Amino acid sequence: xxxxxxxxxxxxxxxxxxxxxxxxxxKHALAGSETHPQEPTGDGRHVLPDKMVHQRHLTELRxxxxxxxxxxxxxxLEALPIxxxxxxxxxxxxxxxxxxxxxxxxxxxxxxxxxxxxxxxREAAEQLDTDEIADLAPDLPQNVMRDVFKSxxxxxxxxxxxxxSYSEGSVGALMDFNMVHVREDVTLEVVSRxxxxxxxxxxxxxxxxxxxxxxxxxxxxxxxxxxxxxxETVVGNLMLTDTIRLNPDKKAEQAAQSFERYDLVSAPVxxxxxxxxxxxxxxxxxxxxxxxxxxxxxxxxxxxxEEDIFASVWKSAQNRWTWLALNLCTAFFASRVxxxxxxxxxxxxxxxxxxxxxAGIAGNSANQTTTIIIRSLALGQVSQSxxxxxxxxxxxxxxxxxxxxxxxxxxFAYFLYHSIxxxxxxxxxxxxxxxxxxxxxxxxxxxxxxxxxxxxIGASVMLTAITDSxxxxxxxxLATIFLI
Numbered sequence: 493x494x495x496x497x498x499x500x501x502x503x504x505x506x507x508x509x510x511x512x513x514x515x516x517x518x519k520h521a522l523a524g525s526e527t528h529p530q531e532p533t534g535d536g537r538h539v540l541p542d543k544m545v546h547q548r549h550l551t552e553l554r555x556x557x558x559x560x561x562x563x564x565x566x567x568x569l570e571a572l573p574i575x576x577x578x579x580x581x582x583x584x585x586x587x588x589x590x591x592x593x594x595x596x597x598x599x600x601x602x603x604x605x606x607x608x609x610x611x612x613x614r615e616a617a618e619q620l621d622t623d624e625i626a627d628l629a630p631d632l633p634q635n636v637m638r639d640v641f642k643s644x645x646x647x648x649x650x651x652x653x654x655x656x657s658y659s660e661g662s663v664g665a666l667m668d669f670n671m672v673h674v675r676e677d678v679t680l681e682v683v684s685r686x687x688x689x690x691x692x693x694x695x696x697x698x699x700x701x702x703x704x705x706x707x708x709x710x711x712x713x714x715x716x717x718x719x720x721x722x723x724e725t726v727v728g729n730l731m732l733t734d735t736i737r738l739n740p741d742k743k744a745e746q747a748a749q750s751f752e753r754y755d756l757v758s759a760p761v762x763x764x765x766x767x768x769x770x771x772x773x774x775x776x777x778x779x780x781x782x783x784x785x786x787x788x789x790x791x792x793x794x795x796x797x798e799e800d801i802f803a804s805v806w807k808s809a810q811n812r813w814t815w816l817a818l819n820l821c822t823a824f825f826a827s828r829v830x831x832x833x834x835x836x837x838x839x840x841x842x843x844x845x846x847x848x849x850x851a852g853i854a855g856n857s858a859n860q861t862t863t864i865i866i867r868s869l870a871l872g873q874v875s876q877s878x879x880x881x882x883x884x885x886x887x888x889x890x891x892x893x894x895x896x897x898x899x900x901x902x903x904f905a906y907f908l909y910h911s912i913x914x915x916x917x918x919x920x921x922x923x924x925x926x927x928x929x930x931x932x933x934x935x936x937x938x939x940x941x942x943x944x945x946x947x948x949i950g951a952s953v954m955l956t957a958i959t960d961s962x963x964x965x966x967x968x969x970l971a972t973i974f975l976i
Contacts, residue, residue, distance in 0.1 A: 506564045513568050516556060517576050520549040554583045562588055566595030569604070573802045578607065586612070590619035593628060599800035601631055614639045622648050623668040623770075626655035654769070663747045664740035666780060667761045667770035670694040673701040674727060676710050681723035683713070696773035698757040702731045709760055709768040711735060737762045738772055744780055749872060751777045788866065791948040815953045822957030829961050833968035836976050842909045843971050849901060850921050851963035857893060858929030858955045861886050865937045869947050874938075883934050890930035894923030913974050921967035928966070929959045 503509055557565065557580065565584060569577050569592070581604055584592065589608075593601055593616055605613065613636045617625050622644070629637055641649060651669045658664025671694060674683050683700070687693065699712045711731035721730060736754060738747050738761045750756065751774055761770040800808075830837070830847070837843050865882075868874045874882060902919035906912060936954055937947035 502561055503564060506567050509560055509564050510568050510571055512556060513553070513560075513580065514572075514576075516549060516553040517572075517579065520553060520579070550583065553580075557583055558585065562591040563595045565592050566600075569596055570600050570800075574603065577603070577802070581607075586615060587619060589616035590624070590628075594620065594624050597800070598631070599803065603800060603803075605631055610636055610639070614643070618643055621668060621670055622651040623655050623670075625652055626665075629656060658740055661744050662740065663738045663742050663744055663761060663772060664770075666744050666747060666772050666776045667740060668773065668776070669770050671701060671758075671771045672697060673703050673707075673768060674713070676702050676704060676726075676728035676731065678727055679723060680718050680721055680725050680727065680730070683718055683727060684723065687718075696758050696775055701760050701768055701771070702727055703768050707768055708766045709737065709762045712760065735760070739763070740769060745784075745870065745872070747772055748777050748781050748784075784870075788870075788946070788948040791946050791951070819953055819957065822961065826957070826961040826964055829964045830968070833964075833972060836968055836972045840914075840971060840975055842905075842911075842914065843968060846905060846914075846918060847964055847967055850918070850925055850967045851960045853897065853901075853922060854925035854929040854959040854963050855956050857890060857926050858933040858959050859952055861890070861930050861933030862937060862951050862955060865934055866947050866951065869937055869941055879934075879938060883931075886930045886934055887927055890926040891923060894926035895919075898922030898926070911975075914971075917967070917970045917974055921963070921970050924966050925959060925963040928962045929955065932958045 560568070565580075565588075569580060572580060577600070589612065593604065596604065608616070610633070613632060617628060617632065617636065617640045620628065625640060632640075641652065644652060655664070655667065655669075658667070672687070672690070674686065687700075697715065699714045700718075702710045702713055704710060710728070711733040712735050713727055713731045717730055736750050736756065736759045738750070738759050740761050740763060747759070750759065751772075756774060758771050758773045760768055761772060763769050833843075865874065865886075868882075898919040898921070901922050902915035902917075905918040906915035932955060936951055940947045940949055940951075
């Protein structure tokens, strides 16, 4: 499947592009809101100057958009309110719709697909490679996918079936089929002629893959070796056999780690039988890493899904309800913990002013611990064999920090209220709550991973709830024992 060729301007500052588009949109909106009386021309006809200005601004905006790279247009669409977004989308050339839909976020893609007709969606999908159609497929109506499937060649249909058969988050979901492979028994001269006939190499091609007559993977042949060696050299004598081979059913995180560790540009994907089925390239891996980082960030904050910042108030509110409801429950629980010590607080009012310090410091420390653990889990550095040692280490760090900073907090409490017992209670509560925060900060991600869930889901929300309630209980409990 061939894409249309475009000459688009690359930029290192997409913010400038966004500001220029916003300026043109403002001019367009201003011209649309102004009204002018009809003015006669020399031949007695009348024109509407406001419509002429309006059309000129639209043309200027359309010409500007034609110069911008699809990835930058995707960024601009995400940064525009719904009305302006739809104006820009309607001005983008139809033969670029597919490229842009692949680049925009899932939430914005839904809003764009919702206003597109069946024919427009089919034409947009037909602009893409089969692996990209597979990425877009979950968002497309079934009738559109049937139309797209019918328009593909037999080979492309098989590729699309294969791409859609792999689960999200697997190596197969990152795989593309646009690759170059050669036989092991041909010479470099034959390979060079074959590459020249292609006219253009697929993006991110730093090596060609070597297979036998049955498409079993044998090795890789870097492009630079084709250039610097004699044309009569046989590929089998020059190819590299000690190379990374990815399995399509393995987790995509493992592929990402391999690309980072070995500085790969591309890597072959080989099935269980040893046949070459596709490749993974660094640009796709980078997109995957970015998407995973954004998902982890959203999950830690308790957001259910990626949110269009200009979505309706109702839809955005629904996205935030789940963890807000949980947070409300935990807040009521914390308030009941405090309520259980009303007599203690009445007798020693200073406790009310010191409670938030104990809870806040422990929450911060627990978030630090959780961030480190989640990162280590993502990199595959935490296993059952070393989890116990890691937990002991984090508990020791929290105990030391609790002793040091709890001691400092205790001194402040003593100087403010001239009570040695209060200072000691402050120190002890701080140290115990930091240890509790470390225990929870390690335990929640490990538990989530064992349950097969994302370790980052709701981490910060749950940590805050536990360290708040725990801090109040520990501090007021110690105060009840030693002060009252």
